[in-house]
Amino acid sequence: xxxxxxxxxxxxxxxxxxxxxxxxxxxxxxxxxxxxxxxxxxxxxxxxxxxxxxxxxxxxxxxxxxxxxxxxxxxxxxxxxxxxxxxxxxxxxxxxxxxxxxxxxxxxxxxxxxxxxxxxxxxxxxxxxxxxxxxxxxxxxxxxxxxxxxxxxxxxxxxxxxxxxxxxxxxxxxxxxxxxxxxxxxxxxxxxxxxxxxxxxxxxxxxxxxxxxxxxxxxxxxxxxxxxxxxxxxxxxxxxxxxxxxxxxxxxxxxxxxxxxxxxxxxxxxxxxxxxxxxxxxxxxxxxxxxxxxxxxxxxxxxxxxxxxxxxxxxxxxxxxxxxxxxxxxx
Amino acid sequence: xxxxxxxxxxxxxxxxxxxxxxxxxxxxxxxxxxxxxxxxxxxxxxxxxxxxxxxxxxxxxxxxxxxxxxxxxxxxxxxxxxxxxxxxxxxxxxxxxxxxxxxxxxxxxxxxxxxxxxxxxxxxxxxxxxxxxxxxxxxxxxxxxxxxxxxxxxxxxxxxxxxxxxxxxxxxxxxxxxxxxxxxxxxxxxxxxxxxxxxxxxxxxxxxxxxxxxxxxxxxxxxxxxxxxxxxxxxxxxxxxxxxxxxxxxxxxxxxxxxxxxxxxxxxxxxxxxxxxxxxxxxxxxxxxxxxxxxxxxxxxxxxxxxxxxxxxxxxxxxxxxxxxxxxxxx
Numbered sequence: 001x002x003x004x005x006x007x008x009x010x011x012x013x014x015x016x017x018x019x020x021x022x023x024x025x026x027x028x029x030x031x032x033x034x035x036x037x038x039x040x041x042x043x044x045x046x047x048x049x050x051x052x053x054x055x056x057x058x059x060x061x062x063x064x065x066x067x068x069x070x071x072x073x074x075x076x077x078x079x080x081x082x083x084x085x086x087x088x089x090x091x092x093x094x095x096x097x098x099x100x101x102x103x104x105x106x107x108x109x110x111x112x113x114x115x116x117x118x119x120x121x122x123x124x125x126x127x128x129x130x131x132x133x134x135x136x137x138x139x140x141x142x143x144x145x146x147x148x149x150x151x152x153x154x155x156x157x158x159x160x161x162x163x164x165x166x167x168x169x170x171x172x173x174x175x176x177x178x179x180x181x182x183x184x185x186x187x188x189x190x191x192x193x194x195x196x197x198x199x200x201x202x203x204x205x206x207x208x209x210x211x212x213x214x215x216x217x218x219x220x221x222x223x224x225x226x227x228x229x230x231x232x233x234x235x236x237x238x239x240x241x242x243x244x245x246x247x248x249x250x251x252x253x254x255x256x257x258x259x260x261x262x263x264x265x266x267x268x269x270x271x272x273x274x275x276x277x278x279x280x281x282x283x284x285x286x287x288x289x290x291x292x293x294x295x296x297x298x299x300x301x302x303x304x305x306x307x308x309x310x311x312x313x314x315x316x317x318x319x320x321x322x323x324x325x326x327x328x329x330x331x
Numbered sequence: 332x333x334x335x336x337x338x339x340x341x342x343x344x345x346x347x348x349x350x351x352x353x354x355x356x357x358x359x360x361x362x363x364x365x366x367x368x369x370x371x372x373x374x375x376x377x378x379x380x381x382x383x384x385x386x387x388x389x390x391x392x393x394x395x396x397x398x399x400x401x402x403x404x405x406x407x408x409x410x411x412x413x414x415x416x417x418x419x420x421x422x423x424x425x426x427x428x429x430x431x432x433x434x435x436x437x438x439x440x441x442x443x444x445x446x447x448x449x450x451x452x453x454x455x456x457x458x459x460x461x462x463x464x465x466x467x468x469x470x471x472x473x474x475x476x477x478x479x480x481x482x483x484x485x486x487x488x489x490x491x492x493x494x495x496x497x498x499x500x501x502x503x504x505x506x507x508x509x510x511x512x513x514x515x516x517x518x519x520x521x522x523x524x525x526x527x528x529x530x531x532x533x534x535x536x537x538x539x540x541x542x543x544x545x546x547x548x549x550x551x552x553x554x555x556x557x558x559x560x561x562x563x564x565x566x567x568x569x570x571x572x573x574x575x576x577x578x579x580x581x582x583x584x585x586x587x588x589x590x591x592x593x594x595x596x597x598x599x600x601x602x603x604x605x606x607x608x609x610x611x612x613x614x615x616x617x618x619x620x621x622x623x624x625x626x627x628x629x630x631x632x633x634x635x636x637x638x639x640x641x642x643x644x645x646x647x648x649x650x651x652x653x654x655x656x657x658x659x660x661x662x
Contacts (some may be wrong), residue, residue, distance in 0.1 A: 017496075018422075021650055054399065054426040056646055057388035086473075087444070091349075113418070116444065176402040226401040314645065315387055319352055 002076035002151070002181070006102065007075040007291035008284075009152035011167075011174065013136040014081030014105075016088045017276070017316055022120035027128055032120065037053025037191045039061060040118075045132040048118050057088075059095035060117060061191060062158045065277045067166040069284025069306055071100035074323040075291065078102035078148050080170075080296045084135040099317070104191035105143050108135040120275050125175040125272035127310065133164055140166035141173045149177040153291040154213070156283065159190035162198040175210045175272040186213035188221035188283055196223055205242040213243045213290075215283045221246050234261075245300065247282050252304065255296050264300035267308035281306040284321075302331055333482070333512070337433065337568040338406040338622035340483035340616075342498075342505065343394025344467040344491050345412030345436070346446040347419045348607070348647055351386040353451035354398070358459055363451065368460045368522045370494060376463040379449050388419075390426035391448060391647040393489040394523060400615025400637055402431035405654040406622065409433035409479050411501075415466040416561045419445035430648070436474050439466040456603035456642065464495055472504045480508040484622040487614065490521035493529040506541045517544035517633035519614055520551035527554055537571040544574045544621075546614045552577050565592075574630065578613050583635065586627050595631035598639035608647035616653075633662055 014170040027034050030051060040048065059068075072079040079087060079096055083089030085107040088299065092114060096103045115134035119127050139161070149155055155178045161167035161273050178185045195202060202224060205211045212235065216224065221233040221244075237244045238256045247253045256292075285306035289299035309318045309325060358365050361382060371379065392401075392412060401408040410427055414420030414476045416438040423445060427434045446465035450458050470492075480486055486509045493500035509516045518536065520526050526533060531556060536542045545568065547555065552564040552575075561579075568575045578584045583597040616637035620630030640649045640656060 049425060052425070052429060054390070054429045054650075055422075056650075057422060058384070059624060091386075092386065094380060094383070098383060098385045314650070316387060319385075319387075319645070 004153045005076065005151035006078045006148065007153050008067065008070045008149055008287045009080070009155045010067040010080040011064035011080045011155065011157040011161065011171065011311060012061050013048045013062035013115055013158065013164065014064060014083045014092050015117050015131060015136070016092055017058050017060035017117050017119050018052070018055045019058065019121060019315065020277070021117045022053065022054045022122060022181050026120055027120060032128050032130060033074045033193070034122070035082050035126050036193050037131055037160065038264040039074065040130050040132050041322050042132060045116070045118070049132055049243045052118055056314070057091065058317065059092045062160060062188065063156065064096055065280035065316045066156065066284045068096060068099040068317045069198065069281045070288050072322040073288040073302070073306065073326060074320055075288040078152060080143055080145065082108055082135050082139040082143065082179050083283070084108045084112065088116060089135070102148065105147065106138050108138050112137070119276055121274045121276070121314070125275050127274060127276040137164040138166070139164060139170060141170045144170050144174050144177070148178055149174050150183070152178070152183060154184045154186055154287055156186040156188070156287060158188050159194050159198065159202060162194070162201060172210070181223065184212045185210060186214040186215070186287070187211045188279065189224060192223040193218040199224060211241060214241045215245050215279070215286070217247045217279055244326065245286050245303065247279055247307070252298055253282065255300050260296070262297050262300060264297065264304055266303040269308050269312050271312060273312055274314050275311050277310040278307045280316065281310045281318065298331070301325065305329060305331060335484045335493040336407065336482035337409045337479065338397065339401045339486050339618045339640060340409040340479055340486045341398040342411045342486065342488040342492065344446055344450050344464060344489065344495065345394050345395060345423050346392035346415045346462060346467070347423055348389050348391035348448050348450050349383070349386045349453060350450045350607070350646065351384045352604045353384065353453060355453055358451060358453065363461060364524070365453070366457050367509060367524050368462055368491065368513040370504065371461050373463060376447070376449070379461055383449055387645070388422065389646040389648065390423045391607070393491060393568065393611050395427055396430045396611035396647045397487065397615045398431040399427060399648045400612045400653065401619050403649055404616065404633070404637065406619040407520065411436050411474055411476065413439055413466050413470040413474065413539050414445045414633035415439045417444050419447060419468070421563070433479065435476065439469050443468070450571050450607055450635050452605045452607070453652065454644070456489070456606050458605060458607040466494050467494040469497070470495060470501060472501045473624050475505050477508055477509070481512045481514070483514060485515045485517055485618055487517040487519070487618060489519050489579060490525050490529065490533060493525070493532060494600060503541070515543045516541060517546070517618070518542045519546040519610065520555060523550045523554040526551050530555060534571065546576050546610070546617070548578045548610055574633065576617050578610055578638070584613065584631055586631050592625065592627050593631060595628065595635055598635040600639050602643060602644050604643055605645050606642050608641040609638045611647065612641045612649065629662070633657065636660060636662060
């Protein structure tokens with residue numbers, strides 16, 4: 001295995017988040033599934049934005065948040081994702097580069113505009129997302145920078161990429177390149193409803209060995225195996241994938257391999273503000289640890305720390321240096 | 332005096348804030364005057380944005396924040412300001428309307444784009460602003476909605492409007508309409524360097540009776556009268572303007588009329604996060620009180636409460652309902 005240029009390359013839908021507080025009645029009245037990623041079209045985007053309260057904007061996108069998290073921890077990160085050549089795209093590009101992430105995916109020069117997700121944060125801190133994919137639908141195999149994949153210790157993608165039409169071809173190409181260079185390939189299941197849309201394909205990715213490391217939260221894992229039993233789901237994923245890290249909110253996370261199981265406590269927090277980015281930052285911490293020689297338990301703790309940080313602020317990417325936080329916590 | 336349709340109309344530069352943390356060395360290295368509003372051109376905007384860390388965006392603009400604050404307190408607010416027909420303009424328009432503010436100023440259909448201010452927040456919570464005026468330079472007398480001015484109990488504008496070329500004509504027109512309808516006209520001195528640029532004109536606005544109520548912070552008032560003595564500055568403003576409210580950060584505020592002086596304590600805070608919007612929200616609270624039958628001391632307390640709220644969060648407009656906060660505090 002040659003030297004790596006990047007610890008973690010992530011691939012995902014490049015999205016600017018539009019974030020506002022809302023109450024549960026608002027979600028019900030607008031038929032928004034709470035806690036989920038709701039895909040919306042351009043007309044519904046206009047309708048929901050008209051109904052939305054005053055908002056703030058922040059670069060987001062699940063895998064984009066993970067790349068920014070890896071860089072904030074001091075890791076070498078890269079990202080592939082498609083924005084348009086507009087003001088939102090400029091924000092996205094600036095923010096991910098300013099975080100220290102390699103980002104060279106060409107902008108779309110035509111419509112549709114850069115993707116946005118309207119995120120409603122309820123008083124319990126839960127986020128409910130409404131995503132208009134915009135320019136993301138144009139991400140395809142031509143956006144795979146082969147030398148970046150070849151030189152990244154881990155390439156990680158979001159299950160959400162099965163929603164746009166061409167990205168899955170890009171992912172299969174990236175997996176071939178990664179494995180040809182003895183690199184590891186990883187995914188997150190992203191969302192229970194996303195799992196429901198692509199269950200058989202996600203299982204095939206794992207069972208065929210295309211994916212070596214899978215991230216999921218409890219709801220996503222149960223959805224994948226269509227079981228109400230967390231234990232049954234854990235046993236199933238252990239058989240399907242070499243390494244799985246499963247987050248369980250305040251219950252922490254569980255890391256499983258074929259013959260190991262590690263339960264990791266959640267990192268204590270003072271005030272839950274906004275859960276946006278929790279899973280993305282857990283993956284960032286875990287993959288930073290994994291690509292920097294830490295054992296699985298340490299990887300889990302770093303993931304928990306990064307997730308705990310981001311849920312105590314408004315917005316999907318931590319504003320403080322996670323590297324400094326890591327040193328402060330002796331991790 | 333006829334019934335009012337609005338409590339407070341505000342007029343200002345319509346700006347989207349781009350906010351990031353930075354340290355003091357960054358300010359020095361980039362020749363940014365700390366705590367001030369630094370005007371920048373398009374080239375410097377590009378240079379500074381390239382140097383800026385990962386950011387978040389929020390609708391801002393001093394008078395825009397004040398209008399949003401009045402509405403959040405339960406007041407009837409209107410706003411005049413010029414955005415372009417672009418994504419930033421769409422955010423600005425959405426956010427101020429979603430806050431409940433009347434906003435009908437026509438968007439600029441050509442370049443330049445919507446104004447943005449790159450705000451660097453240092454660890455002490457101080458904000459240093461770098462404003463590219465963009466579409467704001469096109470605000471002019473044709474943007475004064477006469478019937479709105481005529482039906483607003485107070486019309487308030489920001490001294491910053493003396494920077495773009497046409498806005499001062501718009502302000503003089505608005506003042507004539509307001510006074511013809513027995514309404515009050517108010518301004519904020521905005522920034523010590525802005526005062527330095529337009530000292531004689533600001534004094535003339537007050538001494539001629541164009542402005543009935545002036546807002547300033549201590550540094551701005553001292554700059555106006557070119558004195559190091561706060562007491563001397565207070566005595567001077569008392570002679571020049573019927574009513575002045577002067578904020579002094581953690582020392583609270585002082586309200587003066589020809590023959591009254593009221594010292595108001597600052598509202599206690601837990602953690603100072605970002606001072607952006609402090610003065611704007613003080614003005615919002617004060618003017619909400621004044622147009623809703625409160626006495627001057629109560630006006631000052633409501634201003635202090637609103638200011639205290641916004642400096643404990645990242646971003647220039649409070650995300651929680653100030654009306655609920657007011658009730659909670661028995662104000």
